[in-house]
Amino acid sequence: MRRSGTIIVRGIVQGVGFRPFVYATAESLSIRGSVTNLGSEVLIHAEGDRFDEFLDAVRRGPRLAAIDEVIVSPLSGSIPDRFIILDSKAGTLSGLIPPDVAICEACIHDINQVDGRYFNYWATSCVDCGPRYSIIRALPYDRERTTMDHFPLCSSCEEEYWNPRSRRHHAQTIACAACGPALTLMDPDGRSMPVADPIKKAAELLDMGKILAIRGIGGFHIACIESSAERLKTFLGRTGQPFAVMAKADTIEQVAMLHDEERKQLTSPARPIVILEKRDHTSHPTISNLHTLGMMLPYTGLHHLLFSHLTSPMLVMTSANVPGNPMITEIDLVMSRLRGVVDYFLTHDREIQNRCDDSVVRDGLIIRLSRGIAPKRTRIDLGKTPILAVGPELNANATIYNNGFCITSPHIGNIRNPSTVRYLEETVERLRGLTGTTPEIIACDLHPQFLSTRYARDLAEELGAALVPVQHHRAHIAAATRERCVGIAIDGVGYGDDGTVWGGEIFVGQAPDYARAGHLEQVLMPGGDAATANPERMLYGILPNPEVLDLLAGRGWNDIACSALAHQVERRFNTIPTTSTGRVLDAASALLGICSKRTYDGEPAMRLEAVAASGRPAEWELLISEENGRQVLSTSRLMEEAFLRYLPLKDESHEIQRRAVADIAASFQFNLARGIARMAVSVAGEHGIGKAALSGGVCYNHMIRSTICKELRRAGIEPVINTGYPLGDGCISYGQAIIAGSR
Ligand SMILES: [Zn+2]
Ligand SMILES: [Zn+2]
Numbered sequence: 110m111r112r113s114g115t116i117i118v119r120g121i122v123q124g125v126g127f128r129p130f131v132y133a134t135a136e137s138l139s140i141r142g143s144v145t146n147l148g149s150e151v152l153i154h155a156e157g158d159r160f161d162e163f164l165d166a167v168r169r170g171p172r173l174a175a176i177d178e179v180i181v182s183p184l185s186g187s188i189p190d191r192f193i194i195l196d197s198k199a200g201t202l203s204g205l206i207p208p209d210v211a212i213c214e215a216c217i218h219d220i221n222q223v224d225g226r227y228f229n230y231w232a233t234s235c236v237d238c239g240p241r242y243s244i245i246r247a248l249p250y251d252r253e254r255t256t257m258d259h260f261p262l263c264s265s266c267e268e269e270y271w272n273p274r275s276r277r278h279h280a281q282t283i284a285c286a287a288c289g290p291a292l293t294l295m296d297p298d299g300r301s302m303p304v305a306d307p308i309k310k311a312a313e314l315l316d317m318g319k320i321l322a323i324r325g326i327g328g329f330h331i332a333c334i335e336s337s338a339e340r341l342k343t344f345l346g347r348t349g350q351p352f353a354v355m356a357k358a359d360t361i362e363q364v365a366m367l368h369d370e371e372r373k374q375l376t377s378p379a380r381p382i383v384i385l386e387k388r389d390h391t392s393h394p395t396i397s398n399l400h401t402l403g404m405m406l407p408y409t410g411l412h413h414l415l416f417s418h419l420t421s422p423m424l425v426m427t428s429a430n431v432p433g434n435p436m437i438t439e440i441d442l443v444m445s446r447l448r449g450v451v452d453y454f455l456t457h458d459r460e461i462q463n464r465c466d467d468s469v470v471r472d473g474l475i476i477r478l479s480r481g482i483a484p485k486r487t488r489i490d491l492g493k494t495p496i497l498a499v500g501p502e503l504n505a506n507a508t509i510y511n512n513g514f515c516i517t518s519p520h521i522g523n524i525r526n527p528s529t530v531r532y533l534e535e536t537v538e539r540l541r542g543l544t545g546t547t548p549e550i551i552a553c554d555l556h557p558q559f560l561s562t563r564y565a566r567d568l569a570e571e572l573g574a575a576l577v578p579v580q581h582h583r584a585h586i587a588a589a590t591r592e593r594c595v596g597i598a599i600d601g602v603g604y605g606d607d608g609t610v611w612g613g614e615i616f617v618g619q620a621p622d623y624a625r626a627g628h629l630e631q632v633l634m635p636g637g638d639a640a641t642a643n644p645e646r647m648l649y650g651i652l653p654n655p656e657v658l659d660l661l662a663g664r665g666w667n668d669i670a671c672s673a674l675a676h677q678v679e680r681r682f683n684t685i686p687t688t689s690t691g692r693v694l695d696a697a698s699a700l701l702g703i704c705s706k707r708t709y710d711g712e713p714a715m716r717l718e719a720v721a722a723s724g725r726p727a728e729w730e731l732l733i734s735e736e737n738g739r740q741v742l743s744t745s746r747l748m749e750e751a752f753l754r755y756l757p758l759k760d761e762s763h764e765i766q767r768r769a770v771a772d773i774a775a776s777f778q779f780n781l782a783r784g785i786a787r788m789a790v791s792v793a794g795e796h797g798i799g800k801a802a803l804s805g806g807v808c809y810n811h812m813i814r815s816t817i818c819k820e821l822r823r824a825g826i827e828p829v830i831n832t833g834y835p836l837g838d839g840c841i842s843y844g845q846a847i848i849a850g851s852r
Contacts, residue, residue: 116152130171319453366385401719628742703720714807718812
């Protein structure tokens with residue numbers, strides 16, 4: 110039995126109340142000694158009869174901690190006669206930055222406590238909850254290195270901060286109405302309104318149907334009630350795109366189906382937006398025209414107070430940004446960019462250091478890696494050389510590898526304009542600063558013209574680092590598993606080895622070497638990006654026959670447009686060959702009359718899935734051939750099957766048509782998935798491999814993913830999905846880092 114020791118705890122031990130936890134534990138077990146924050150680790154000197162019990166508790170840690178390692182060595186030197194918390198020291202930085210945490214139950218209780226000093230205070234938090242990453246300027250995590258340093262503690266907060274028995278002992282975000290950040294309500298001209306309770310007034314305005322910009326933890330939201338959703342969509346020019354909503358638990362329960370997994374995610378400390386299946390698929394059409402609805406619970410004191418005053422059961426809460434640009438964090442910008450869209454502004458005076466959108470999850474899978482989850486930290490051994498990976502072009506984020514950990518930034522967005530490039534640069538600078546990393550390898554996409562590739566090239570030159578271009582779909586597979594596997598990468602677009610657009614790929618191998626062993630049939634995208642925006646063009650690219658032109662003519666295409674399209678495909682003028690899975694789904698959506706114009710990323714395929722949800726899938730014949738030693742699934746054959754079933758429907762009644770279209774949509778997805786799985790099974794058999802990794806945005810499609818997994822299992826192959834990262838392009842920077850680090 111030991112009586113003393115020096116303990117080093119490594120992991121996420123800052124911003125999670127580790128020191129107060131250690132202090133309280135030491136007190137209760139009569140342990141003497143000290144605890145210090147060293148930047149990325151906590152150092153404890155401890156002595157007492159119950160040392161072993163103390164050590165056990167330290168190994169468990171407080172609720173939000175993620176402990177990687179606990180090292181115990183003999184105690185050296187003298188020890189104080191009680192237990193004390195020492196000031197932080199810079200120590201070694203390994204970038205263990207905690208994400209933001211939703212307000213805890215105890216703090217919710219505090220803001221509702223009429224005679225308490227936190228009553229009605231919007232920014233109430235404690236060691237267990239509140240903003241972290243969004244306010245951090247540098248590590249170690251102490252108030253003077255956060256944007257809370259503008260708010261000196263009042264005497265009551267000061268007292269609580271130093272009180273070892275308080276939940277806010279050493280809580281860096283401690284604040285109250287007397288000393289902390291304050292709210293202001295502003296009218297459309299930006300004049301602050303003299304109201305006693307800005308939140309109560311904001312709730313009244315929302316209930317009246319007004320649209321408000323609300324400054325939150327990581328940026329501005331635009332909020333309104335359901336009956337104003339249509340008006341907001343028109344203002345934003347996003348007529349088809351579903352909005353996310355915030356609601357209390359009982360409302361969510363009424364609107365959507367909740368399984369244990371979804372309940373767990375909704376109430377997790379990250380409080381993400383969870384994509385839920387509507388109880389009635391046709392309900393709330395102005396918020397979402399899909400069979401699903403993105404819902405989240407209130408996650409700050411402000412939200413809880415807002416809902417305590419609000420009569421309406423749910424609020425549309427969408428990130429305030431100009432399409433294609435990052436979420437807005439500054440009041441000046443929100444006023445200039447959203448003038449005419451937003452009626453009022455509810456803002457506060459705490460600076461947002463690091464922007465952070467809401468995270469989005471579905472079926473236990475991450476769609477958007479952001480608030481509450483990112484910075485995402487993964488322990489992984491990629492050697493000694495520090496790596497920076499700048500991600501793909503769309504839905505990008507950045508990853509830094511240093512000293513046994515990958516740290517992935519929150520969602521950045523589509524790197525297609527100067528403002529998102531700047532956001533990428535800022536994020537990389539911030540992560541480098543927080544982790545103390547100078548990358549010696551910089552990984553980027555294979556596409557030479559992407560703005561992120563150019564940025565990577567310039568930075569590599571500046572730092573004298575090696576530039577490693579990584580093919581998009583191989584990064585997907587590396588992010589899923591480092592083991593030897595068959596890789597199934599199915600998504601919208603990625604630049605291939607041969608300069609064509611890939612997106613329905615079967616690989617075999619292990620990072621960094623994956624051989625392309627199969628793919629979807631190469632079809633044409635007439636007009637390139639025009640075929641993405643207009644999936645009817647894509648339909649003709651896959652099925653270039655006169656019957657399809659007749660169908661398009663019947664839908665309003667004039668003769669000139671039809672013959673131009675036919676000539677374009679015939680002469681292969683401005684047509685890009687592609688094996689994209691997303692484009693095939695888009696074309697099926699267009700064929701079935703579900704979506705012929707794409708107004709937001711992924712719309713045709715998502716609406717196809719929504720229609721397919723009520724259909725019954727039937728098995729169709731699959732055509733798989735071999736070209737240049739690779740498996741190739743014929744997608745034109747599948748499209749033809751769908752076309753032949755769709756054509757006779759035009760004379761049927763509306764209801765028969767509706768049901769038949771749902772069945773064809775379901776069958777199309779089902780057979781596409783079967784075909785992809787069959788190629789993977791064949792490749793696995795040939796190479797004697799028992800694992801298949803799945804990645805790519807198409808894997809969010811429930812039927813496609815579950816069909817592939819079922820077919821794989823039936824063939825004795827274990828499907829592997831990394832639930833810690835997005836299946837979409839939010840995993841690419843992580844995968845790029847792995848491939849670059851495995852070379
Ligand atoms: Zn709390
Ligand atoms: Zn105070």
